[in-house]
Amino acid sequence: MMDIKEILKLADELVSAKTGEHLDYLQEAILRGTLQGRKYSDIAEEMHASEGYVRDVGSKLWKILSEVFGEEITKRNFRAILEKDKVYNFSYHGHVYNQKHIGINNLNICSQTPQSPQVAQQPQQTPTQPHIDLGDAPEIFSFYDRTTELTTLENWIVRDRTRLIALLGISGIGKTTLALQLIKQIKNNFDYVIYRSLRFSPTLEQTLTNLQQIFSPKSEPIQNIETQLSQLLNNLRQHRCLIVLDDVQMLFSAGQLAGQYRSGYENYHLFFQLITEISHPSSLILNSWEKPREFVQFHQENNQMRCLVIEGLRDAAKEIFKNHELLDENCWQTLIDTYQGNPLWLQFTANLIKELFLGSVSDFLQCGTVILSEPLQAQLDQQFQRLTQQEIAVMKQLAKETEPVYLPQILKVMQLSASDLLNAIQSLRWRLLLGAKEENKTAFFTLNTVLKQYVKNRYFN
Numbered sequence: 001m002m003d004i005k006e007i008l009k010l011a012d013e014l015v016s017a018k019t020g021e022h023l024d025y026l027q028e029a030i031l032r033g034t035l036q037g038r039k040y041s042d043i044a045e046e047m048h049a050s051e052g053y054v055r056d057v058g059s060k061l062w063k064i065l066s067e068v069f070g071e072e073i074t075k076r077n078f079r080a081i082l083e084k085d086k087v088y089n090f091s092y093h094g095h096v097y098n099q100k101h102i103g104i105n106n107l108n109i110c111s112q113t114p115q116s117p118q119v120a121q122q123p124q125q126t127p128t129q130p131h132i133d134l135g136d137a138p139e140i141f142s143f144y145d146r147t148t149e150l151t152t153l154e155n156w157i158v159r160d161r162t163r164l165i166a167l168l169g170i171s172g173i174g175k176t177t178l179a180l181q182l183i184k185q186i187k188n189n190f191d192y193v194i195y196r197s198l199r200f201s202p203t204l205e206q207t208l209t210n211l212q213q214i215f216s217p218k219s220e221p222i223q224n225i226e227t228q229l230s231q232l233l234n235n236l237r238q239h240r241c242l243i244v245l246d247d248v249q250m251l252f253s254a255g256q257l258a259g260q261y262r263s264g265y266e267n268y269h270l271f272f273q274l275i276t277e278i279s280h281p282s283s284l285i286l287n288s289w290e291k292p293r294e295f296v297q298f299h300q301e302n303n304q305m306r307c308l309v310i311e312g313l314r315d316a317a318k319e320i321f322k323n324h325e326l327l328d329e330n331c332w333q334t335l336i337d338t339y340q341g342n343p344l345w346l347q348f349t350a351n352l353i354k355e356l357f358l359g360s361v362s363d364f365l366q367c368g369t370v371i372l373s374e375p376l377q378a379q380l381d382q383q384f385q386r387l388t389q390q391e392i393a394v395m396k397q398l399a400k401e402t403e404p405v406y407l408p409q410i411l412k413v414m415q416l417s418a419s420d421l422l423n424a425i426q427s428l429r430w431r432l433l434l435g436a437k438e439e440n441k442t443a444f445f446t447l448n449t450v451l452k453q454y455v456k457n458r459y460f461n
């Protein structure tokens with residue numbers, strides 16, 4: 001007996017032979033639902049789409065299939081027609097189609113899909129190949145660990161269909177690398193997979209135009225932002241898309257508290273909000289140094305919106321040292337702890353050790369203080385440029401502390417009003433620059449060794 005998956009594959013081949021286009025995500029869901037005897041309203045609910053919309057897509061689909069089969073096909077008779085034509089009951093033993101002749105009103109499938117037996121024996125792929133456009137995404141040469149993060153993200157996106165996800169973390173921690181690895185792993189669940197960096201701060205109009213070009217390359221650019229938005233949302237409804245927008249911090253103001261949109265960029269807020277509110281099967285991932293506004297007030301149980309803070313690599317970071325041919329393996333853990341497992345910071349430091357200490361980690365550690373190589377320092381300059389004066393004052397105070405401190409302690413020694421201090425601390429938390437821990441129901445704040453050293457180098461020398 002041919003199962004549903006095989007019928008869908010067959011339908012996809014027939015439709016694409018006729019129209020030149022594969023079945024999209026929703027069309028496939030409608031066929032599957034019909035074969036399972038389900039109503040439009042059920043299918044719509046499962047697809048997070050409105051019933052009217054599913055009906056529209058369905059009726060167009062039956063028209064196409066009617067032309068393919070040469071007789072009128074509707075949701076009611078689809079199954080019966082397949083059974084009549086012995087396709088549904090066709091005994092299928094995992095052989096390629098072209099070894100059996102399936103005739104449906106003289107349509108000869110073998111001529112549509114010449115396949116070799118080897119291909120057919122491979123595990124079933126999704127019927128449609130995703131359209132992948134990664135733009136100027138960097139190439140990944142090596143990838144270590146991140147198993148937990150990848151599993152979490154796959155569950156949120158593929159299983160739960162979370163619409164908006166933020167990957168947050170300090171520069172160099174591995175957000176871009178993780179997002180690209182995730183794409184490799186889950187791309188076959190999507191019709192479209194897109195990566196775009198916002199590093200040059202494009203306006204929302206520019207971003208939407210850029211995305212629209214991917215969905216319909218020949219279309220004329222539209223000026224009206226409302227139309228652009230509704231077109232994109234339409235595409236997100238019709239196709240299952242995975243879109244990664246990287247470097248989202250470039251939409252936020254420097255010199256203001258974290259996550260405040262630059263002037264002229266406020267409409268991104270509306271865009272991100274619409275992505276969570278409107279029903280569609282697609283997902284948008286935002287990579288950022290700063291927590292976007294949208295994520296400040298939300299509950300983790302909200303399925304439409306989730307946030308993952310990326311921490312440093314642990315043991316896997318040793319692979320970086322192996323690559324750099326560093327020596328003294330027994331000291332490697334100290335290096336990982338000092339540089340917070342941040343792969344970029346570790347790469348910079350490994351380069352320095354290789355060049356100046358001929359790879360000897362123990363000689364390097366004998367220097368006593370935490371050494372920040374010039375590129376590492378420059379990397380942190382970029383992040384510190386974004387802080388407010390109050391935030392810098394808090395960082396300077398924390399750099400002087402040897403132990404984690406709690407709020408009343410900081411307030412006592414600083415010349416800031418309580419509200420300015422609290423806002424600055426909260427903003428530094430949203431920038432992932434401040435460590436926090438809880439002891440006896442009190443929150444304590446601290447700077448990690450690298451940030452502490454950076455503040456000392458920059459402000460105390």
Ligand SMILES: Nc1ncnc2c1ncn2[C@@H]1O[C@H](COP(=O)(O)OP(=O)(O)OP(=O)(O)O)[C@@H](O)[C@H]1O
Pocket residue numbers: 141142143144145146169170171172173174175176177178289343344347
């Ligand atoms: N899991 C990993 N395995 C191996 N290398 C990694 C991993 N994660 C990050 N790296 C390396 O660390 C460096 C920084 O990673 P990446 O560019 O992804 O960081 P990022 O968080 O996107 O930084 P930024 O916010 O500045 O864009 C890159 O050279 C990358 O190759």
Ligand SMILES: [Mg+2]
Pocket residue numbers: 175176177246247287
């Ligand atoms: Mg990046």
